Amino acid sequence: MTDTTDTSNESTRDASGTARRDFLKGVGAAAAVGATGLGSAQDLTEMNTLEVVDDPIGNYPYRDWEDLYREEWDWDGKARSTHSVNCTGSCSWQVYTRNGQVWREEQAGDYPRFDESLPDPNPRGCQKGACFTDYVNADQRVTHPLRRTGERGEGKWERISWDEALTEIAEEVIDAVEDEEYDAISGFTPIPAMSPVSFASGSRLVNLLGGVSHSFYDWYSDLPPGQPITWGTQTENAESADWYNADYIIAWGSNINVTRIPDAKYFLEAGYDGAKRVGIFTDYSQTAIHCDEWIGPDPGSDTALALGMARTIVDEGLYDEEHLKEQTDMPLLVREDTGKFLRASEVSGLDVDADRPEKVFVMQDADGGLRTAPGSLGERDGQHDHSLSIELDFDPDLDAERTVQTTDGAVETRTVWQNLRDELSEYTPEVVNEITGVGRQTHQKIAREFAEVDRAKIIHGKGVNDWYHNDLGNRAIQLLVTLTGNLGRQGTGLDHYVGQEKIWTFKGWKNLSFPTGSVRGVPTTLWTYYHAGIMENTDPETAAKIQESIDKGWMPLYPSERDDGSRPDPRLMFVWRGNYFNQAKGNIAVEEELWPKLDLVVDINFRMDSTALNSDIVLPTASHYEKHDLSVTDMHTYVHPFTPAVEPLGESKTDWQIFRELAAKIQELAEERGVEPVEDRKFDREIDLQSVHDDYTRDWIDNEPGALAEDKAAAEFILENSEESNPEGTDEQLTFDDIEEQPRRLLETGDHWSSDIEEGEAYSPWKDYVQDKNPWPTFTGRQQYYIDHDWFLELDEQLPTHKEGPVLQEKSEYPLSYNTPHSRWSIHSTWRDDSKMLRLQRGEPTVYLNPEDAAERGIEDGDTVRVYNDLDSVEVQAKIYPSGEPGTVRHFFSWERFQYPDRNNFNSLVPMYMKPTQLVQYPEDTGEHLHFFPNYWGPTGVNSDVRIEVEPVEEEAASLDAGLLGVSATGSESTDSGSESTDSGSRTRGALGRVSDLLGGDGS
């Protein structure tokens, strides 16, 4: 800043200079007018927020405002950052600042190219990122710790100091740990990849406290269960640049142009390069319009469509036989009597070289001899064992059907392939047409084209993953790439881009988040289901299976059952980087049953979202432009940083600093209270609150005290301890400074990925198995389409099959299907309340109705309608959507509860329901193939089987009309703007009553 102090007249200043300066700064200014009796209020005249930095007695010539514009104005700084939390775009931006404020952002556009034959990766970004400044500068930024003073959700808040806030939280934590209810402490935060330091901040503390880390990928129904079932892997995708390598792409329920804006160019460019693009959407979506063909199956019928296509491929011999024999379970023999795989241990006289022959499977070779299947789990040392190979030295018979002499006597067996062909034979063109509405010839034509090209790919999305039978749908669609051998090569595969299942820099993140290595993870769907009391309203068969899964330890539930058979309620919940209360399916039960069980809800946020509004303490956190962190995504193979363009606004702090300081407060109070270490009832460790801050800041790998006190050091820790950024055995390493200079491509992949990152090639998964012949991480060591778990057999789901979804509401009563797609204008609830984004749409919650459905109900575009079912009703605006099929209402995800008249939302119409097949462990005794691991395997929180009805709301009855500012539907309006508005309840603001309505005037 220019020093404008004029020192030339220093000699003319007398002893009054100090007092004059004080006066100008407001000190004693009230007294300066000569008034007396001002009382203590005269102290309030001092400048507190604005600071006089130059000599106030200096010379400030002023003629006109233009004097202020003499100096050329330019940015005085810029910084590289990006946007989180749950946006998988991971786009690098430059943020421009002036005077310590963010002025604007711009796509950085400097991703290095690794393959000149692919379209330029630059620039990445979308309209949401381009206006994130709105949040940074927003009026509604939470800038100070707030504590509720009224009932939860009532809206009465007071500002408290950081010390008060942290003390109150720390006391509650210490009480819980001393009561040995540490597993009643929950931490919910989603998706680490796009800000792993922030993710790790609370997870690290919760881990040290012995608390519970919640899953998110399964909870949001982003996890495709078919992938762990069939491929033994959570999910793995090619980066989006690989789309360009494909000759044929099916976008199956993945609305790329809406939900993958930074990547959509690869889809478009692939078309220009000659690839055929087929869109499978129930509506004529924004992606469908850019495809060469659009297939519109009836909602929920994707499984039948895929199986019909599979039948065509099989019947017409278009499958890749070599791939099926080597890479899949198709040649394995299955017992006809039990439906179980034939095990080597059961076959008399079969030579087995394995520690666990009961987990070794059997094929028949071309000569009719029985052979063990190489790579079976019984031969392997755990799920992942690359010391073995699945390569065959014989030719297995896919069509085997024979009697086998077993320890149980003679048993009839058939291959999985034979069983599958039987299943597929059900899906004749007529049946497929009847179930899906897709033409008899159309689906066969697409199947043939898909099978006949060299490189075919499916981009798979949430549109087909939100159904109760999503596991069956996944398996059926996966079958298409397996049958055609479209796996493990560039331009092939099934890429499921929903949420963000993985973080590239895995080990560094894991060690930062969970330093003890003993993680109390919980499937959030089950946790919510149980503690929200939904078990009591579940059909007996499902409830029994859920209980069995819990009792057998297949799925963990916390707090754990105590020795006396009791189970405490959850007690304390931290939510950061997420909006649990708003996004919860079954949210009525969450609000009414689960929420009251929590003694303390702490929300860490930069805005008052629905969870913050319904919490007890809100801690202000830094925005994306105010902190150090990292960002990666499975949409690309780069890593780039968040760096602080400006200081956190007000008293806000970064997530890392908040949890670190909470750890310090816990340690301080624990020392004062003399809290002794508590033995963890599950893990071999002590929970020592007197060292929790020291443990928080300690680098557990190098055992360096205090090394992780700062955010940037935590980010460096991740880079240093991840194979992807610091490969073992090389001199190459990516540092934070490197990626701040320019996004860098990751160097290698760790052992949790199934291909290498190769120079000059877009990443494409599964090469470890398909090209290198390592066993797939499944029970059979192969892509496994047959699951012989008792529950699968009982439910007749051992193979992918089409099933109708559960009847949650009767169609006669609620004739319309209801789904909640992702929107173009927000990333979940973030940006849902941004004015710029709202102006690009209707500005409020809207349901999309087919014109016929609307006309039948007398609804016109723009009408207020009531959408309801047996659970609840919501009032929203109707939008007529000719591109939508009749019979389906779309209510785009995920408006905040406060944007609805009655504080309910899109999820109020959605119950929580779980499918038992997603609660299993497999093999049942050891679980190497399917076992609970947060975000890898667990029940998905599905929602697309819901039915509703819609009716117009009479204009005078619409709650929205009361939204006219300051006027209630029933209250009297004050017309005298100069008068005090003191009548409690006489006026409401917007659709939502404010606290001031309740408080009324103060009587003075």
Add this chain to the structure above:
Amino acid sequence: MSEPIAERDGPGFDEGLRAGAIDEEAAARGSVYALAAAAFAEPSGGVHERFADGSLDEAMATLVDRSGLDVDPPDLTVEDDRETLAARYNDLFVVGYSEVIDGTDGTVENQGPPASLYESTYRSDVSWNDVNLDLARAYEHFGCEVGGDERRHHDHARLELEFAGYLCRLAAAGDGDGVADGGSDGGSAGAAEPSDLRRARLDFHDRHLSVLASGLRTALDEEPGTSVYGRLARFLDAFVAADVDDLADRLDAGAGGDREHAVTDGPDGGERS
């Protein structure tokens, strides 16, 4: 937020600055703005106490009386306990989220609290950047910057009010004969000419504080249960308007619409001044 400092070391006003060294009317106006700035802060214990014990009310009345402006002082007494006043404050000014205003015509309500303390909220004519940049230039020109450990936006009411107070005091202390704001153009060595400071004050009002004051008043008029904050906002709007009229008159600057920097498109669409 830092608490007001009740006691300071060093010479007091009477000890260090000779009597008659300031223009009392300008100084009083400066203190009115300063008190308003303090009153629009989160009601911490100290601020609430001064509301509750009547000292803020009394001080404001005294200062308004000495400001030379014909404006009725506000009633700044409160009966709320601190928690209730804090709940009221946070509800009105802090906790913000978008709400549906009109479900049929696409009207988008702001994302902020019911009554924003940020001027940019009331400026549909210019961007957030422009408002804040303009203020940053003004603060910087007169040797000020956003202070303290916290990063704040330049257009918050407290900053603008403190700055308005500061300009008043610059004017008040600018002339050794105590006539800086009283009609004489004689200036003290080193300081800006009094007429220049009057021009600066008028321009600042026209460009910023008038917009904020009237916007805040309008917003609070539309809210229930605004209590002392509604009264304060109504007073502030009237006081700023009176100050503007007085300054314009002294500078012969004409009515609002005639002045170069006057914003005529206020939040309610009506002409001010």
